Amino acid sequence: MNNHGWVARTIAGGAALALGLTMAGCSGESGASSRPENELHVAMYGDAGNVVEQKMIDAFNATSEVKIVLDKIPGGEYQSKLQTIMDTPTAPDIFFNWGGGSIKSFVDADLVLPLDDFIKEDPQLKDAFLPSVFETAVIDGKAYGIPMRGTQPVMLFNNSKVLADAGISNPPATWDELLEDVKILKDKGITPIALGAGDRWPTLMWFEYLYDRVAGEGLFQKALEGDTSVWESEESRKALGMLRELVDAGAFGTNFDSVKFTDGGSPALLASGKAGFELMGSWEYSTQQSNDATFAAEVLGYSEFPKIDGGKGNEDNLVGNTNNFYSVHKNTRYPEAARDFLKLMYSDQFVQEQVAIGNLPTTTNTEKFLDKAADPEYAKYQFNLVKEAPSFQLSWDQAYPPEATVTILTAVSQFFSGQIDEDGFIKAMQSL
């Protein structure tokens, strides 16, 4: 027995020791001193746009003693990875985000540096950006993010050739026209609207616009503030009813649940003429452009989401990603270097580089560079949409804290595929 006791003690001792080490590792100081010397790490959503981020960093590193390192994290899992490392010694110094709910929990955990002191020193850090966009990263009166990359409103894209062949001369201006177009295309054997429901967030865009047009931007704001009764309101039911009508009319075909945007499925439907429309963020353009530049320039059409008669929302309201932001971690070792880097986000070079790859920064100097855009007409159209929009609602999955995302996305996809009805959707949203 004694011998067994020895074994058990050894194992227990080893386990305790290892556990102790692990725990120490977890709660280890995440303070400034443990961070690498003369290095700033930027956590970045990894995609094709990273070339510009890298260029800006190279420009910064050329003159700075503190070097910036770009850590690209694959897009789909960006938020998961960020939240997992944020409160550890390996947390990034500067991190990409969408403002709003995407940084709320970090702010609550006191991990984000308020930028108000920087702004006091250099008012341009605020004044150089469109106010409506800058506000997205303001929480409880404090600024936590500097806009970077560009604004990404959601628009109704179309294949103008398909529409012309079907005798549709203009993109639908009203909901009724959209329903009519759906019928015409369906009768011709074309999927009226491409939908990458496998990704689930493209489905959510339909909800965002329907709720905004029918009930106005107030409904979602109230829900976000905690008043869940709005989901039961008459307008909410009306919006859901209209969505159901659209799905039942065969607007998305029958196999949308097996199609994704991210693997190129739904953009290909639009480009190949198998579908007439696709509701998508402004990145649809660059996606199509990288596949077939001629198609993007000559055939791809775009319009605002149709207006809805009798709806409370302004017909010029937008939804989408108001902008992307850089925020600074509170424990960064070199706040001054971070500040100087952020100043580049309103520089002429930054705007030019972004515009050239089809992004649309929301700085006050953007307008003068629009002629140099990949497609000046598209860039100007988009810029005016954003400038004129009375309200620009941040995507629901970004406006809510990340933990709500699963519930929202599951509910919208189940509603579209008919697994839950209006009551089921309302119940799911009220659970948030």
Place this chain on the structure above:
Amino acid sequence: MTTTLANRRRPERAGGPEKGRPARRGGSSSSRPGFVWALPATIFFGLFALVPLVAVAVLSFTSWSGLGDPKFVGLKNWEALFEDPVMLQSLWLSLLFIALGIITQTPLSILLGVWAAGNQKNRAILSAIYFVPLLLSSAAISVLWRALLDPNFGIPGQLSWLFGDGNLLGTQTGAIAVLIFVGMWQFTPFHTLIYQGAARQIPPVLYQAASIDGAGTVRQFFSITLPQLKNSIITSVILMVVGGLTTFETVLILTNGGPGTGTTITAFHMYQEAFRRFDFGTGSAIALVLVVISTAISFAVVRVSGYDKMRSSMEGL
């Protein structure tokens, strides 16, 4: 028996030779290596299996979003887990996946393994081609099949008489079928390898004797090959059970747990709770459930099959 016991205990004694420990060299010693020999493995197992397990057990009683310190909440996560309809459904789905996986993969890999153990012409080339899926990562396999199964531009789009509108991933049955099929494509080569190795170990005298007695190929297969493969079948099934319980990447990439929650198996549910909802407490509780279930199933299989007695299939040969 006593000798073995004494031998096993011996190295644990700290005393040394004067307490009766025979000299280690000499070669005549039939003693098994002692505990010290197992130390590296034990340390690794402790560090990378037991320690995280204990940490997860502790976390399951806390509320933690990954930010700040975990907050102790008692049994709250566990109570919520038992009332969570998705959790219950996910357990049934996991069991279904395991059962379907075993049913589809075992017969196929036994046949292929026995075939690959032979020395027919072209066997080596065909086997090599057949083992290619083993070289691919699960993520690559999932992305590949996702593209191949695109309803408009993939295989279903070309074979509409078979797949209809191609909405394979839009129905629960379709999505489960896809996952089982991809799992079969991915893992059969591995189990085939096990059976190939095992089938090569079957002494040829058995077959020679059987053919003298007039047994044909089929009879030989059922009366010699299958019984001789018994231990390998058990090994393979246990691996399938444990592998099935932790299947994750294919679900994440192919179906994302959908449609709705139609393919949210327990391992995916765990990931979703921990890394998408950032509720590491609930995620840890689900992880513990998985540990308990897979341990229980493994024990049960070992017990029922008599594998724990380590009886050789070659006794008397």
